[in-house]
Amino acid sequence: MKTPRILERESVLAPLMLTPVALYMVLLVGFPFLMAFVYSFSNVTVGNPEFQMVGFRNFAAVLHDPTFLKSLLNTCIFTFTSIATVLVLSNMLTELLMREFRFKWLIRFLIMLPWTAPIALGAIGYLWFLDSVFSPIDWLLRTWGLLGKPGDLLGPMSNLYWLGRPDLAMASVIVVHVWRLLPLATMIRIAGMNSIPREVIEAAQVDGAGYFRRLFHIVLPLLLPVISVTVLFSTLFTFTDMTVVWVLTKGGPPDNSTQVLASLAFLKGIQGGDLAQGAAVAIFFFPVLAGVAAVVLRIAKKAVVT
């Protein structure tokens, strides 16, 4: 193959091969990223694309909006509860999946389904699970005598109305998000476990360390980088996601009881056409993004050095 001589030089070839990606990322991530900030300080709407800058007016409006404050609180509850639950459950599930058993491939496939299948489709299953009349969960509770007759533990009504009551709707949204995230957290955890040299654990065993002593003094410290990466990514992901909320409740029951920042930004910016207000809501993701990016950078630098 004949190629021009200039392509033999690494100082030419390397940037040349990088340029398409760099250009694309600058145009479709970097530029919109800056525009999000510009929009949040402007009065741009879909009907008025020639906009003026208005300073902090959007932020003042947003911070005085009870819906925004509610969404911010909901987002924090949603994120914190989901991540904490996922951490505990993934620890248990990792213990189980690290062992050998029959039909492991099939069982692993079934357990990974919530993450590997598209979440919008998986959440559709939950629409039926949590239906106000036909919910299979309510059916089970009625069959077990916990629901539906006067004096039953969960009340005399024939249904719990999972997505119709503020507290239950929030709980449902969190459960579905945990359901979706658990397989991913577990897989990363297992990959981390496999990278711990067996001898280290066996040596501790020989020295007489029990399960919890090994867990807290050897396994967890060695897993710390993996666990922190998992927590960081899932926090960022959960804090900025709206898919589960949108499919299940659209932020309702009508009173914004499951509204999160992402769905609010969508409602204002995309559906309402008020790009400036929507962008101002979305800008609140930035501190979380910056924090996560800073820690990821530190970890990445360390990984490069060692």
Add this chain to the structure above:
Amino acid sequence: MKKFFSKTYFYGALSMFIIFSAGPFYIMLITMFKKSHDLFNPLNNPFWLNEGPTLEHLDLLFNQTLYVRFLLNTVLVGIAVVVITVLLAVPAAISLARLAGRWGENVGIGIFLTYLVPPTLLFIPLSRIVSFLGLQNSLWSLVLVYPTFTVPFCTWLLMSFFKSIPKDIEEQALVDGCSRVGAMARVLLPLSVPGIITVVVFSFTLVAHEYIYALSFIQDSAKKTIGIGMTTELVRGDVFYWGALMGGALIASIPVALLYTLFLDRIISGMSMGAAKR
């Protein structure tokens, strides 16, 4: 791990997790074949076919809804995005892994960081860009935007893949008289086929998973991809075609999940940024 759980506890706990994870998909399977009369009786066992199976819901799904159209749209966008991703990510990854040296590390980390920027921060400005280009309500808007999340991740994944191929092999080709580009095309690329296949599969599944951009850019029923098509067209007000809805969700989920699972280990090691590697 020593035997912390006894066998009974082990299988008990494992079963709970399987029921938790796969339960919604089981209910999809049952509901898809359930006769309407059976389905809409709150007294009937929802976990079983009490009155025998039926294909009426699947008939409705395939013949009277846009379901097949949604699937086709998803596949078309998927193929286009996969092609773009491979064309962009492979040269960039080779460059970062082989040619760029020290500053390549930093560019690589920079590209990875763009992967962290959430879609919900970008979707408002991107919706303006999409309408400025006249692409609103067009599948091309998705083809344009989806590489923003496939390219960074795939570049990162391929970069670590190329690094794992010993440099000597190419250097040998150079000694034998190959040009730089020739050595890449004839030596490096054939060796990296498994990595490229991972990227192809992963980009495709990411496209099938994507929800937020599609929801923002596409309003035309006939242009919708599977996720938004199912949740906005088939879930309408109070009229839910439950059997069709469940069947459609299951049928589209399984192939995507199978593909993803086949490449799970490799994808996970890329996702944890190599923190999980020794």
